[in-house]
Amino acid sequence: MTIAVTARLRAGRPAGPQARKRTSLRLLAHQVRYEQLSFWRNPQSAVFTFIFPVVFVVIMGALFGAIGKSSYFGGLSALQYYVPTIAALSVLGSCYGQLAVALAARRQAGMLKRIRATPLPAWAYFAGLLAHCVLVSVIDIALIVVVGRLYGVPFPSHWLAIMLTLVLGAASFCALGVAVASVISNAEAAPAVAQLVLFPLMFISGTYLPIHSALLNRVSGWLPVRPFNEALTGPFAQHAGADWRDLAVLAAWGVAGAVVAVRRFRWDPRPE
Amino acid sequence: MPNAVEVSGLRKSYGRVHAVRDVGFTVGYGEIVALLGPNGAGKTTTLEILEGFRTRDGGTAEVLGHDPGERSSARDLRERTGLVLQDIAVEPYLTVRETIARAAGYYRAPRGVAEVIGLVGLTGLERRKVRSLSGGQKRRLDLALGLIGNPALLYLDEPTTGFDPAARRDAWQLVRGLRTAGMTILLTTHDMDEAQALADRVVLLSGGAVVAAGEPAVLGGRDAERVRISFRLPAGYTAADLPVPSHSANGMVVVETGAPTQALHRLTDWAIRRGHVLAGLTVERPSLEDVYLELTREGAPARAPERITR
Secondary structure (H helix, E strand, O other): OHHHHHHHHOOOOOOHHHHHHHHHHHHHHHHHHHHHHHHHHHHHHOOOHHHHHHHHHHHHHHHHOOOOOOOEEEEEEOHEEEEEEHHHHHHHHHHHHHHHHHHHHOOOOOOHHHHOOOOOOHHHHHHHHHHHHHHHHHHHHHHHHHHHHOOOOOOOHHHHHHHHHHHHHHHHHHHHHHHHOOOOHHHOOOOHHHHHHHHHHHOOOOOOOOOOOHHHHHHHOOOOHHHHHHHHHHHHHHOOOOHHHHHHHHHHHHHHHHHHHHHHOOOOOOOO | OOEEEEEEEEEEOOOOEEOOOOOOOOOOOOOEEEEEOOOOOOHHHHHHHHHOOOOOOEEHHHHHHHEEOOOOOOHHHHHHHHEEEEOOOOOOOHHHHHHHHHHOOHHHOOOOOOHHHOOOOOOOOOOOEEOOOOOOHHHHHHHHHHHHHOOOOOEOOOOOOOHHHHHHHHHHHHHHHHOOOEEEEEEEEOOOHHHHHHHOEEEEEOEEEEEEEEEOOOHHHHHHHHHHEEEEEOOOOOOOHHOOOEEEEEEEEEEEEOOOOHHHHHHHHHHHHHOOOOOOOOOOOOOHHHHHHHHHHOOOOOOOOEEOOO
């Protein structure tokens, strides 16, 4: 509130760096607020993106909650294994999946063009989306951790490593989501393409079942999902800190996604 | 004072199709100018180049003193222009007030949200979700989004398509009010009545080039054309009995004349002396639509979109 008022008072004067920073923050908060309103009121996004991972962890808990530490789950209990992978799945859904579908749909409907016609800078639009996606992911993961606790999975101890992984993962998967939305021109095809890429990738990365094939693990280790799963599993279940190698692979994918997004992103539904 | 919009020799091709071949016109500050023309005439492409959505292949364009293709001034230009596009593109799950308030946050000095809601006639619907609005109400919301930044120049791309006649009158009233308040408006339309009712000047496009420009009342020499006087011949007379030369069409007698005052006087005098009336009497000049159809008809010389042959 104070920020908004100060920014308004200063709006008429030549903006110093301090005032510009406040105006930018205000703009970002403004964007996040309306992204949140649109998200939570849309039953499709709220149910599929947000509720699904929570329901998934409840079901997995009911099915496998009794399975204790085993070598099949890499020395973890079944739920210790699933809480971090489903947490990762929720980030994939609310960042990659949501952006790929929503941006393609907004472009096709002409909403992006309309935004582009306003003075809102592009960075503010995308930073607002990223912050919105991180917020949804954080709430989702908190719920997943609480459900896990009900099934006897202890709260994680390395919160700092989790936050770092989460923000990096969310940023990378947001960039990949924007990249996919940039490459697909047809909004009807977007959900199918996004899922077609994601589902096999999650499967070979051990999201649904532990993978015991050395070859598959080596391949998926260079793709974005397994590093993210592992980087979350460490601090979640094994009381380990940040896994820098996994984070580096994840960041590299994020950069690649960002490059494609910056080069190919279009606001206009019709090609030039 | 320079013009709000100055365009000359504008060119744009998509692949091998010349969408815009040679377009030039100006819009003075405080003026309403209508771009008229059939589908594919180049209206939307021209508008999109001015709005900064498309690059141009050639020619010059200046909007509020800036080149719309120049990236460094793009934000400043967006701050001072508003636009209403053909597509209804609004977030379905926000309310009317939220949609407008969100856009207001993007401008340095926006109009008041409540003021704009009143201006476009959405008062009482502030808390309604956008998805539950009717088509016409959504168009008004679109118009509100074009106005919220308090622009100096407003682009309206077919602003009243889908409006009922009453809503269209209201929209025209609003647009005239904006002009009175000093706003410059560039609009496209298919609707001749709209161009006639709103525009100070009309620019008629066909096949990517300007074929006529001027005030709606004089476009294409409308004012200088011959006037058609038509009526039904009283029973018992033939066209040869009339005091002026005529021909017949659809059961009516038609007199075409460059001196309508004299011709009418002689005709009515002739009828009154004989105790008759000229049933179904009409006097008309070619309508804007007649001029439009004449100037844009297919096969009109060098007006079809031209293809490059290699």
